[in-house]
Amino acid sequence: MTNSEATSVVVTGVGATTPAGNGPEALWESARDGATRITAIDRFDASAYACPAGGQTDFDPLDHLPERFVKRTDRFTHLAVHTAREALADAEVRVGDTVAADRTGVMVGNVLPGWEFGERELRKLWTDGIRAVSPYQATAWFSAAPQGNICIDQGIRGPARTFAADRASGAYALIGGAQALLRGHADLVLAGGVEAPLSPYGWLCLETSGLAAKQRGALGPGELYRPFDAGHDGSVFAEGAVFLVLERREHAEARGARILGELAGWGVSTDGYMPYHTVEPTGRVLARAMREASPEAPDVVFAHGSGIPSEDVTEGYALHEAYGAGAGRLPVTAPKSGFGHLLGGAAAADAALALRAMPEDLVPPTVNLDRPVPGIGLDLVRGEARPAGDWRSTLVVSRGLGGVNACLLLKR
């Protein structure tokens, strides 16, 4: 749907803890410069994995959170609680003061739950028995743990949900946040996503799902993730959290908030397709979600750009299906190849980058895009950031296994 009725949803704050560093500005500078933050994994022994590289975030939870809290929760909760605090601070919001606790909501996208904690405790279960397992296993591991702990940390009492729609989870969370605001269920929503996939089992799941790029040839760790490149082979994943503060425009204006831009539209669809991959091969179903989010061609596209060949190609087809002859002239980029695919946090990262990039009029480049794959016919932004002219709107595309498609339209 498009958000052009009586009211609109605006973004008033951003928190981002990513391999690019702490804060949204670090993420922006990294994307703008086309830097690579992907390195060989040192968090665990990944030498036997097809993809031994990842986006690791330099974040020590004990610098920000009490030791007892850190012990009873997983890294994905640490990242989420910290980043939620940063987003609220960026928006100059204090829950219970700036906005009523029961009118504040939380929407979180996540793919892999707390496997770092979960794996350690399962190992104890199978080696030392049930008494050796932390009583926090269940509450630390489950996917709604970040959502619950953000609410506890901030005293939030309004609607709260966790969305599990593979790599489109974060886009669904942003849509859920906007809908909660437009339906009058909340006055302010913290929406985004978090992922901490750097555990031996979590990483294996990404590999066996066929999503991860493989170590190949002479490519270094930072060169494996190659969206829309002739050598594309899948994603390199990363840990991190990104949250946006969403409000109805009147609410934001009434409290004198700084408005970063508008979440102006969204659309979802599901491919429902087999065999091979769950991606519908013509791109028509994804195109429907794109058009629903942005009936007119957007000025710039932040593609999902997973680097999985079938997804890259169908994403190109979908843009042509959605926007016809003009699609080939739209600047298209996938900056996530520089800092890694944040899974549940990916769509919020793209939305945050789009909002930051538009006023600068600099489209960040797709890192590692040396030789565009033939046959897609897109104007891919590569090499270095470039202006888009009168850049008012950005389509963010997000897709997941099971053929989940979720698109967002951001406007300045």
Next chain:
Amino acid sequence: MNIREEVVTVLRGIGFRDDELTDGTVLAADLGIDSTELVEIVVALEQHFGIRVDMDEEGAFRTFGDLVACADRLMSVREG
């Protein structure tokens, strides 16, 4: 063996500070300990002292002093 000091050591390992742990410290109100964290503490005490705490039989631990008293009693039973 000073049981009290050892209980402090065990709780320090869970993330408490020494100065929080006086006999009258109320576990729930003063330290924010919920039922799940109490399980963590009791299991850690069991492992440290080699005892078995029946939480139903012991009833509710209210203060830090209750934990010390329980460990003390079970240790003396064990050592006969």
